[in-house]
Amino acid sequence: MSGEHAPRLHPQTDAEAGAGGNIRAGERRQAILKAVRANGAASVAELAARFDVTYQTIRRDLRTLETEGLLQKGFGGAFASPGVAHHTHDERHAVGVAVKRRLVLALEEFLTPGATIFVGLGTTFDSLHEVLARHPGVLIATPNLEVAHSCALKTDATVYVYGGYVRNKDSSVLTVADESRHRFKFDLAVIGASAIDRDGVVQEFDPMEVELVRAILPHSRQVILMAHDEKFGRRAPHVVTQLADVDVLITNGDPKERFDDPAVLAGLRVIALD
Structure with a gap:
C-alpha cells in the first residue's frame, strides 16, 4: 500500500x-x-x-x-476481514462457468484410481464430480462444502471434510488448526487462487483460508494450481505460495505476458487452454 x-x-x-x-x-x-x-x-x-x-x-x-x-x-x-466472502458463492459460481468446467476437465490426466487428493476452496472446482465419476476409489479431503457434497452424492469417492467455521454466504469451511492437517499424504493438491501477482506470488483474501493450504502443500507429491486468466494481475493481501513451488498450472490463455520475469514459469508445466 x-x-x-x-x-x-x-x-x-x-x-x-x-x-x-x-x-x-x-x-x-x-x-x-x-x-x-x-x-x-x-x-x-x-x-x-x-x-x-x-x-x-x-x-x-x-x-x-x-x-x-x-x-x-x-x-x-x-x-x-477474515471470514467474510470477497464475493458470495452464487456470484462467483456464475462467472466463467464454461471456462471453469474446461479447467477441471484438464485435471483428468492426473487422476489415478485410489489417489488421495486435496481440493481447495473456490467455485472453479464445482464440476469436479463430473470427472471423478470416471475414476473409482479416490479419497477427497477438502474444506470446500460444494465439492464435498457433490462428490459424496455423485461419485464413489471417500470424502473427508476439514472442520471449522462456515464462511458467511459461502460454501467454504475456514478450518481450525488441529492434527487433521497432517492426517494425509496427498498424491495431488489441487488449489485455486484469488490473485496471482506479476512476480508469481499466489495470493488469497482470507488468512484463515491460507493457513490450511500452507499446511497441506508440504504433504503433497504434486501441486496443481487451477486459475482463470482473470486471476492474473489481481491483488490480495495474503501469500499462499510461489509459482516456483507449484508443479502444474492449468489456465485459459497464455500466461507468459502476465509476469514481469518469464523465468517465473521455468520448471513449471503450463496447460494453457485456448
Missing part, C-alpha cells in the same frame, strides 16, 4: 455532526468497505484522496468498520 506522505485534503469535508453528516459518513464507510473487499486492501492515503477527507476521518471510519467485524485495520490501511 502507498505511504501517508500526501497532504491532508479539505478538512472542511470531515464534519460528521448532524443528520446530513451522519448520512455522508455511513455512505462513505460502505464505499470504503466495497473498495477494500474489491482489492483485498486499501491504504489510508488512497482512501483519503478518493473520498476527499483527512486521514483522521478515514482512520475513524476504519475503526468503526473493524469494530463491526467488517474489515481488519492494519498499519496505514485496512484489509478484507
